[in-house]
Every structure is written in C-alpha cells, then in structure tokens.
Amino acid sequence: MIRNTTLNRYATLSIMMHWLMLALFVGVYSCIEIKGLLPKGDHLRSLFLGLHGMFGLSIFALVWVRLIGRLKPRPPITPALPTWQTALSYLMHLALYVLMIVTPLLAWLMLAAGGKPVSYFGFFLPAPIAVDPDLAKQLKYWHELLGSTGYWLIGLHALAGLFHHYYVGDNTLTRMLPKR
Numbered sequence: 001m002i003r004n005t006t007l008n009r010y011a012t013l014s015i016m017m018h019w020l021m022l023a024l025f026v027g028v029y030s031c032i033e034i035k036g037l038l039p040k041g042d043h044l045r046s047l048f049l050g051l052h053g054m055f056g057l058s059i060f061a062l063v064w065v066r067l068i069g070r071l072k073p074r075p076p077i078t079p080a081l082p083t084w085q086t087a088l089s090y091l092m093h094l095a096l097y098v099l100m101i102v103t104p105l106l107a108w109l110m111l112a113a114g115g116k117p118v119s120y121f122g123f124f125l126p127a128p129i130a131v132d133p134d135l136a137k138q139l140k141y142w143h144e145l146l147g148s149t150g151y152w153l154i155g156l157h158a159l160a161g162l163f164h165h166y167y168v169g170d171n172t173l174t175r176m177l178p179k180r
Contacts, residue, residue, distance in 0.1 A: 008075045009175045017066055018176055021100070024062070025154060027055035032147070053107065057120045060104035063097065075175050077164075092160070095153050103146045110139035 010018070031052035038045045081089070111118050112127035113136035119125075129135070164172035 008078065008171055009177075009179075010075060012178075014069055015176055015178055017062065017069070019178075021059060021062060021066070022154075024055045024059045025150070028052055028059065028147075029151070031055065053118070054120065056104045056107060057118075059100050063100040067097065075171075077170050077172050077175070079170055081170070081172075089160075092153070092157055096157060099146060099150045099153055103143060103150065106139050106143040106146065110136050110143055113139055 009015075031048040035045050035048040035052065038048070108118055108125060109129055112129050113132045115131040115133075117124050117127075161173040161176070164170050165174065
C-alpha cells in the first residue's frame, strides 16, 4: 500500500483497507452476539457462527496486506505528538495486530482440536493439530478472552482518534478519513 505523504493522509488503498477491517470486525462481533441471543438448536446459530468465522478469516487474510503497508513511511501527525503518546500509539497498534493475527489462529487450532473442519470460501484448511477435546476447550477460552479484549482495544482506538480530532486538534483522524 502506497501512502501519499505530501497531503498528510494515507493513500486511498490504505484508507479503504482500514475501514474494510472495521466493517469485518463489526461483522465478527455482530454475528457472535446474535448467535448468543438465539436458542440452542436454532439453525440460524450455525449460520451466524459460520459468518463469524468467514469474517474472522477475512481479517486474518487482509491483516498481512496491512502489515506490508506498514513498512512504508506513514504521513506525519501534525502537530507532532509527545513521545509518550507515540509510544502508546505503537503499543495500541501492536495489540490490534496481535488481535487480528492470534484470534483467528486460536480459532483454527480450537476447531482442529475439536475435530471440526475449517472452511473458507469453499476451501477446507488442513488441521494443524490432532483432535484433543481438552486442548480445544483451553483454546476456546483464549480465543474468547482475546475476542472480548478486542472490544476494548477497538473502542480505545476509536476514542483516541476522536480525542485527537476534537480535543487535541491534530490530524491523527483526518489522515485516515476518505477525501471529502
């Protein structure tokens, strides 16, 4: 992903990827919440669980493109942030990337350990580990814990952008907004 630093904003592809990832996260979390509201045995539960997995694997696939894009220089924040805010920003982004990589990996391992196939757009992923119901339960715990942590990470990330835009008055948020 190429970024346009002359205009102090990310390139259109980077901006589109950022907001696409948000839409996929909304899909992941919406599907799992709706599934939880449905009674056990309802056929819609499996539909929403399947969509949850498709959205999650899509996040996992696209995160690698985003990581490659992060190798390029980013448009500067103006005025420049204090060092402690820059450090927090890097930690937040690291945590979000861990979320986008580790959570789907845990799901894949959990399903494999539970003896369940993992399908992605009609392709079945190979089981990386042997069936082990006890391990599947442990992996489910970690997958759900990391998923629950994601609510906080995404919320804090959004609040930080809004704080910088409306209170600090820098270009942190506008660098990632589509052109008007």
